[in-house]
Amino acid sequence: MTTLRRLPLLLALSLLAPACASFHVNTPNGFAELEDDSRYDYRATNADGVVIAVRVMRNEPEASLEFWGRVVDERLRRQGYTPEGNPEPVRSANGVAGVMFRYGATVGGRAHRYQVAVFVRAKKVYVMEAGGDTEVFDPAAPAVARAFGSFRT
């Protein structure tokens, strides 16, 4: 009887599951998650203004990781971001393949760092970003790396 009562709920959950684009990030120590942020699906900042963020988009036009990685890289270079090193192949905590790019940029006359990782699944593209003034970003780099390492799709 109990199983029968739960059946509609289980059925509804199973129907909803394919439409969900869930992910998980551990907010590192020293960072606070920003709630009600309509522009990002996840965003956290530390007291120095280093920001980590995640956005989930539809994989439209449907394309591979290689395609989206190149598109993102080209767009950022065109905006004037200077690549720092080569693209790094990465994997999410649950094994989804991705690619990470690191850049330098000057904002308001000050040097900044910006890094972005792209993960692609069949229907979704996940973009994880981090950035901040170089002076405060470098000390926070280990925490940022931990957050990127904890990312699961």
Place this chain on the structure above:
Amino acid sequence: MSLCLPAASGCAARSSYSRSGYSPPSQAYAGSVAQPQSVQEVSVASASTESTESESSSGDSDESPPSEPSADAPAPPPPAAAQAPARPPASREAQAALGNTVAHGATTPATTTARGPAGRTTPAPGGAANNVTAPAVAEATPPAPMLIYTAAVDISVRRAEITATLDRVVDLAYSMGGYLVQRTDAQVQVRVPSARFREGVRRVEELAEVLHRTINAQDVSEEFNDLEVRLTNLRAVRRRLEEFLARAANVAEALRVAQELERVTQEMDRIEGRMRFLRARATFSLVTVTAHPRSEVVVAPDPLPGSAVRRPLDLPVVWLERLGLGRLLQLR
């Protein structure tokens, strides 16, 4: 942190600016005979806007050209005793003096053929004498409308280039024979000769990416015609009054006539001032340029300056435009 997003997440509407369709008139805006159709191509400002524009001359403190004026200020009211009885006789006498040529606006363009700087017909000296052959001409060519053009152009430029861009707008105005009206940090108002208005707007738009533009044309022909007619009438009245004054039998009569003469003269000054104002507005068109900073992170220079750049891929994917530090670090 775990999130479960609906399928539509990440599909934001593309934000874009509006770019109003504007087909400028196909000929010079003033100084020539503009056809009514061409006037309708531009959006005409509402009555309230027109009123603000035409009456705000005092705000344009640094305007130099044609003596614009104080004439907009209403003339001091004449003494009550002189005002009421004076008007009807003035009109009758004026018509008699001019041989009934002063119909309200109808014959004015034909009888007065001198063209003002804005292409308007303006009263010719001794205009009444010219009306012998004019009616045929009047039927052939309708009077040119007197139009006051204004343009508002919103442009998008990099923040660091706002000042330089606005400087270029001012230089452009001077090079075209115009002048600066007002300047703030992100906005500049210039006047350019109406005959070169279209060229001026086009050249302003070449300076930067245009977000929005509005062109207005205010037709003040009717008001100008009214003023012309009233001025002609008043001239005739003044002539008659001067004759009366010369023939005054006693001091009391002379004083009454002199008082009326003064009132008529003041009224003529006021009308002439207003006509100068309208003519000046129609001669120089106002162009307002507002610069909006482009949200952009500009960073290291091109590693190979001057090298040929291939055409980049421009996907219609909104989220790509939102990548980068500009949005990421903006927490509010």
